[in-house]
Amino acid sequence: xxxxxxxxxxxxxxxxxxxxxxxxxxxxxxxxxxxxxxxxxxxxxxxxxxxxxxxxxxxxxxxxxxxxxxxxxxxxxxxxxxxxxxxxxxxxxxxxxxxxxxxxxxxxxxxxxxxxxxxxxxxxxxxxxxxxxxxxxxxxxxxxxxxxxxxxxxxxxxxxxxxxxxxxxxxxxx
Amino acid sequence: xxxxxxxxxxxxxxxxxxxxxxxxxxxxxxxxxxxxxxxxxxxxxxxxxxxxxxxxxxxxxxxxxxxxxxxxxxxxxxxxxxxxxxxxxxxxxxxxxxxxxxxxxxxxxxxxxxxxxxxxxxxxxxxxxxxxxxxxxxxxxxxxxxxxxxxxxxxxxxxxxxxxxxxxxxxxxx
Numbered sequence: 567x568x569x570x571x572x573x574x575x576x577x578x579x580x581x582x583x584x585x586x587x588x589x590x591x592x593x594x595x596x597x598x599x600x601x602x603x604x605x606x607x608x609x610x611x612x613x614x615x616x617x618x619x620x621x622x623x624x625x626x627x628x629x630x631x632x633x634x635x636x637x638x639x640x641x642x643x644x645x646x647x648x649x650x651x652x653x654x655x656x657x658x659x660x661x662x663x664x665x666x667x668x669x670x671x672x673x674x675x676x677x678x679x680x681x682x683x684x685x686x687x688x689x690x691x692x693x694x695x696x697x698x699x700x701x702x703x704x705x706x707x708x709x710x711x712x713x714x715x716x717x718x719x720x721x722x723x724x725x726x727x728x729x730x731x732x733x734x735x736x737x738x739x740x
Numbered sequence: 741x742x743x744x745x746x747x748x749x750x751x752x753x754x755x756x757x758x759x760x761x762x763x764x765x766x767x768x769x770x771x772x773x774x775x776x777x778x779x780x781x782x783x784x785x786x787x788x789x790x791x792x793x794x795x796x797x798x799x800x801x802x803x804x805x806x807x808x809x810x811x812x813x814x815x816x817x818x819x820x821x822x823x824x825x826x827x828x829x830x831x832x833x834x835x836x837x838x839x840x841x842x843x844x845x846x847x848x849x850x851x852x853x854x855x856x857x858x859x860x861x862x863x864x865x866x867x868x869x870x871x872x873x874x875x876x877x878x879x880x881x882x883x884x885x886x887x888x889x890x891x892x893x894x895x896x897x898x899x900x901x902x903x904x905x906x907x908x909x910x911x912x913x914x
Binding site for chain 2: 584609611614615616617618619620622623624626627629630632633634635636637638639640642643646647676677678689690691721722725
């Protein structure tokens with residue numbers, strides 16, 4: 567087996583994010599179900615930094631399902647783009663159920679999409695490496711929350727594992 | 741050489757986006773220079789769908805350089821998040837110099853970042869597959885524009901090649 571970190575870079579075939587098979591299948595399945603239901607998606611990402619939006623727009627013919635995405639790394643971004651209150655972030659912590667829920671609901675409120683999913687967590691730093699809170703909001707429906715403790719598995723793996731969870735959460739509200 | 745599309749998925753080491761070596765080096769170099777200058781970045785992405793934000797937030801210790809990102813796939817997203825006028829999009833086309841420039845300047849106006857870079861193009865569909873317009877705006881500085889015609893090289897490669905150009909544009913305004 568070759569080392570994906572060296573040998574394969576530069577080869578045209580390797581020019582896409584390398585996702586585990588089940589996550590790649592999940593992306594396609596979720597996008598097809600959202601499209602079939604004539605719904606659209608939005609994302610509010612902190613620790614995943616745009617990766618979720620990136621994979622949700624990377625399937626030919628289905629990228630129209632994605633309406634818009636917010637990458638809200640900083641607290642001011644969370645407040646100004648999604649309507650969170652800095653006092654609430656200070657009280658609950660940026661990595662918390664409350665902030666994840668507010669991010670998902672704020673993404674719905676600030677988009678035309680039907681379903682919003684959010685991520686906020688510590689990738690490979692912070693007090694609890696691998697702790698990620700997720701929320702999924704559907705217009706006129708309840709908002710769900712999930713928390714995962716992936717542990718200190720590294721920045722890349724935390725982000726990829728977060729993809730799987732976020733996709734499962736979208737699937738669960740369809 | 742193994743096939744990156746099958747054998748390697750699922751291996752923990754392959755859990756990060758596979759970028760060509762020079763692009764990966766460019767990400768680190770650009771982030772370090774932006775951090776050293778105590779500046780921050782924002783992105784406004786259409787055809788790259790969050791991939792640029794994702795790679796700009798994937799370097800440990802340097803993710804604070806990234807202030808916020810906008811994934812503006814739809815015209816309403818471009819208008820509502822970045823202040824574009826639908827009439828201008830209709831007149832110039834969503835894939836145009838005018839829209840790329842307005843996206844970069846709109847990202848600056850709607851963030852606290854110092855430098856904004858935008859992408860709008862056709863990945864593997866549309867009238868001109870591989871046509872991508874880029875703009876880079878710096879607060880109190882001029883906005884630069886660049887257009888690339890990558891050709892019908894496929895969705896993934898267009899997105900990756902766009903990473904290189906966007907990073908070069910950030911570098912050029914530092």
